[in-house]
Amino acid sequence: xxxxxxxxxxxxxxxxxxxxxxxxxxxxxxxxxxxxxxxxxxxxxxxxxxxxxxxxxxxxxxxxxxxxxxxxxxxxxxxxxxxxxxxxxxxxxxxxxxxxxxxxxxxxxxxxxxxxxxxxxxxxxxxxxxxxxxxxxxxxxxxxxxxxxxxxxxxxxxxxxxxxxxxxxxxxxxxxxxxxxxxxxxxxxxxxxxxxxxxxxxxxxxxxxxxxxxxxxxxxxxxxxxxxxxxxxxxxxxxxxxxxxxxxxx
Numbered sequence: 515x516x517x518x519x520x521x522x523x524x525x526x527x528x529x530x531x532x533x534x535x536x537x538x539x540x541x542x543x544x545x546x547x548x549x550x551x552x553x554x555x556x557x558x559x560x561x562x563x564x565x566x567x568x569x570x571x572x573x574x575x576x577x578x579x580x581x582x583x584x585x586x587x588x589x590x591x592x593x594x595x596x597x598x599x600x601x602x603x604x605x606x607x608x609x610x611x612x613x614x615x616x617x618x619x620x621x622x623x624x625x626x627x628x629x630x631x632x633x634x635x636x637x638x639x640x641x642x643x644x645x646x647x648x649x650x651x652x653x654x655x656x657x658x659x660x661x662x663x664x665x666x667x668x669x670x671x672x673x674x675x676x677x678x679x680x681x682x683x684x685x686x687x688x689x690x691x692x693x694x695x696x697x698x699x700x701x702x703x704x705x706x707x708x709x710x711x712x713x714x715x716x717x718x719x720x721x722x723x724x725x726x727x728x729x730x731x732x733x734x735x736x737x738x739x740x741x742x743x744x745x746x747x748x749x750x751x752x753x754x755x756x757x758x759x760x761x762x763x764x
Contacts, residue, residue, distance in 0.1 A: 521751065550639060
């Protein structure tokens with residue numbers, strides 16, 4: 515895992531997007547197409563602004579959504595499908611495919627089987643990722659399932675995770691934050707050829723320290739990123755405040 519400390523969240527988004535763009539172009543050059551996995555959250559705002567301006571033949575790119583709340587319709591302003599359509603899919607020209615996570619499907623197990631069958635046939639070239647305040651990646655809250663090999667799984671959302679969604683303003687009350695979600699599993703995230711992880715803001719500083727220093731176990735999901743050589747962690751000055759003196763992060 516490589517760590518880059520940026521001046522601010524805008525510089526972080528630019529640098530993360532620049533790396534992601536180069537990796538997508540490389541995949542297209544080498545095999546004629548690229549597959550990406552795309553996350554949501556405030557940490558990705560600047561990233562998607564830059565990705566949307568990239569000179570890429572998006573018709574050769576397929577994108578998988580990373581997660582979605584269970585039983586939340588895509589018309590809800592805080593659904594991940596709405597987020598990704600608004601901030602990415604509708605901003606790029608002629609995206610080859612967008613595989614949405616339909617968390618409100620009538621038969622959720624059938625929907626998960628559909629996603630798993632799709633992604634099992636693919637090699638994900640780049641996964642764009644964030645880290646939650648509780649150390650989650652995707653919606654794999656602690657204690658995360660490190661054993662499953664299923665690409666997508668249903669999970670219960672931890673209280674700290676739900677409180678983060680409320681405090682960020684995605685939902686007007688805590689009670690309205692869904693209790694469950696569909697997420698790409700930890701093992702599937704780590705199967706990506708390259709991971710580009712963007713994490714700004716002081717409130718994420720403890721999660722970044724967890725990622726860099728904690729033992730790799732189910733209670734520190736983000737620490738699993740250290741097992742991935744081809745992973746770049748982009749931080750701003752405030753999110754990196756607890757690790758800035760460590761030579762390993764330079």
